[in-house]
Amino acid sequence: MGGETRSGRGSAWWVESMEAKRLLSGKEKKIKRKEVLEKKKAIDEIIKKASSVKDHLVSFPPFCHYERNGISVCLESGFGDQLASPVKKYIQNLLKVNMEGPYGPEWQMEEKVKRREMVSPEAHYIFVRQSTNTISNENFSTKSEETTYPGQIDDQNRLLETCTQRKELGKFLMQLIELIARKNHMGAVMLTVQKANVLAMNFYTTKLRYIISNISPSRVDPLIGAEKNYEILCKTFDSEAKAKLE
The missing domain is CATH 1.20.5 (Single alpha-helices involved in coiled-coils or other helix-helix interfaces)
Structure with a gap:
């Protein structure tokens, strides 16, 4: 007991x-x-x-103009839900020209999603316009109904887009994005790149030192990642973001 x-x-x-x-x-x-x-x-x-923030460029005056390697452009801020019709048409056409190839058969479905995202209030833009020392500013004003730059892809626009390639402008813009992120207390910059876009992938990973994030499909599950046509890249600015994303 x-x-x-x-x-x-x-x-x-x-x-x-x-x-x-x-x-x-x-x-x-x-x-x-x-x-x-x-x-x-x-x-x-x-x-x-x-x-x-209405205009992030205000905090970075040196980045409002780019005059290097034979080109001269100015930068302006904008919002997706405030795009003038000609601007909207121009960037949608530009998106299709740049992304239809890398997306392949999936583009038809993705294009509808991208078009909605591009005109949402959350979409922020940095417009790159040719400076007045080469072409009259009146031709590039988003407020003008007769503007040709954002409205159509004409010979003049193709010339502008071609002449800015391989001039370090892309690197300049990404550095600006990173500065904006840091100033606004963001832990990282993240972006999506199509695997088929080899030039873009090399640009981000080699020149800018972005890495494939651990939330990218290929890192989450190699089998699933093999079926996906994109990678998620990141550059982190603090230890917490590094632990989560890298």
Whole structure:
């Protein structure tokens, strides 16, 4: 009987101990959940604040103009839901010219998604326009209904697009994006590149030192990644982002 009594007390103690652990575990989970929610809220606030900035270029005056390697252009900010009709048509055509090939058969479906994304309020733009020392500024104003630059892909626009290639302008623009991200307390810059776009992949990974993120399909699951035609690249600015994305 004595043995049973001691056993009973031992069982009671074990039950009480497990209950205490359960309560403690529940409390810890509650605290952890609160911390996660608070952190998410803080991140949402940072993103909201960054998205509300009307013109990020104001903080970087040296980046408002690019005069190197024989070209002279100026930069302007814009929003997807404020695009004039000619501008919208121009960038949609430009997107198709650049992306239809790399996307292949999937482009027909992807194009509809991209077109919606491009005119959303969350879409921010940096327009690159030829400076006035070569072509009158009146021809490049987004406010003008008679503008030819953003409205159609004509010979003049093709000349502008061709003459800016391999002039380090792309690198200049990406450096600007990274500066904007850092100033607005972002942990990283992320982008998607089609595997078929070998030149773009080499540009980002070799010249700009972006790496394939661990959230890219090929890193999450090599079998699934092999079926996908894109990679997600990233460049991180702090240890937390590095741990999550790299």
